[in-house]
């Protein structure tokens with residue numbers, strides 16, 4: 001057994017079933033090792049930003065890591081932006097990055113680079129394998145590291161000679177520890193705050209935004225004066241009819257500050273106190289008011305769901321039925337074609353259990369509103385602000401869902417161009433993803449931010465830097481060129497027909513919505 005084989009077999013034994021890959025010469029033994037290892041699926045991405053984004057989407061749905069296979073420093077570097085997003089999502093990911101053979105490194109060949117330097121800022125764990133005897137054990141440790149609660153990126157660098165040399169040993173899986181225990185004193189402090197009748201906000205992230213955590217939070221909210229909230233961009237939230245609804249923090253600085261202003265106490269569950277996405281001249285960056293007391297019920301590495309349940313019990317709400325969203329969709333098709341019309345149509349036709357990958361940008365707000373009372377679904381959002389995440393996250397989510405759940409990807413046209421190759425992987429793997437491109441032919445948010453930052457008047461050159469209309473992107477041709485059936489629509493009626501038809505069929509589809 002050569003080193004790469006012991007690595008891949010160890011990954012499989014440790015529960016890693018999928019490798020999202022974009023290989024090169026230094027990874028050829030990994031390629032054959034994957035080929036010869038039952039239980040490991042490989043999914044090719046045509047750009048490393050697609051590969052790493054797919055691993056993120058997969059992890060959010062499968063709740064365990066996939067591996068990535070990346071080609072030396074430049075391959076990893078191409079994938080960094082979506083590793084940044086994955087890090088912000090606390091997604092477990094195991095990167096396997098090939099390197100030159102150890103005896104080749106000192107020659108400074110063209111692809112030699114500081115791989116550790118590229119890996120460090122996004123990785124919670126980085127290691128370079130040194131010997132075929134130990135690379136299996138390295139792989140087991142990488143999986144364990146990736147699964148350190150709530151999840152992180154582990155990067156294992158694999159020199160080509162370690163991969164190709166005989167003597168590999170498969171390592172047994174290592175213990176995966178769940179979340180750390182919560183602190184009873186924090187539960188008591190939060191209970192006192194809720195009982196006091198003061199205005200309490202509970203801000204949640206991670207496990208707390210799945211059904212069990214939401215139900216516990218909903219029980220808490222039957223007492224006192226409580227508002228349930230989630231971060232503007234959560235890795236995953238379970239939403240829709242039958243679920244406890246939470247309010248999403250507003251994106252813009254002044255709206256965030258206004259939204260938080262009336263809180264006497266902010267209870268943090270698995271997240272951090274909110275700050276504004278950007279600084280603006282003369283505007284605050286901190287989200288809460290000076291008078292707001294901040295309590296941590298449980299940190300991200302702790303058992304947030306257990307803490308919420310303990311809080312609900314402490315408040316005597318064992319038999320309380322939390323308020324849940326009722327199924328309600330708006331039948332209005334209307335004449336105006338915008339994000340709201342699109343959102344209403346999506347809500348009408350979204351199947352139960354669907355997964356929404358949301359990078360809708362300025363046009364996505366309409367879907368947020370409409371989907372709150374649609375069929376129960378999971379929503380995955382752009383956690384790190386680095387655009388070009390939605391398409392690959394949707395693709396990886398569809399791999400994890402394995403055909404059992406419809407995936408709907410809502411995407412701005414600007415962001416979608418960053419990782420457009422995702423469509424090719426969707427076609428090749430016949431993934432059940434419907435992509436809606438909001439074709440406003442603009443970096444619309446930046447036109448808004450241009451005003452808000454006070455950057456001064458926009459001349460022709462400034463406007464051109466934010467405009468995508470010349471030439472207009474033809475999404476039907478772009479998708480068709482990658483094997484994905486697509487249609488362009490510019491009326492609510494046409495969107496209704498296209499989206500309902502996509503929901504009735506399986507396989508990848510794209511709808512270019514000219515808004």
Ligand SMILES: Cc1ncc(C[n+]2csc(CCOP(=O)(O)OP(=O)(O)O)c2C)c(N)n1
Pocket residue numbers: 081360361362363385386387411412413414415416440442443444445446
């Ligand atoms: C990697 C990266 N590059 C650039 C940006 C800056 N940026 C933020 S939003 C945006 C444009 C988004 O356009 P689109 O996806 O079409 O959405 P719209 O704003 O038009 O709704 C850009 C370029 C970013 N956030 N991330």
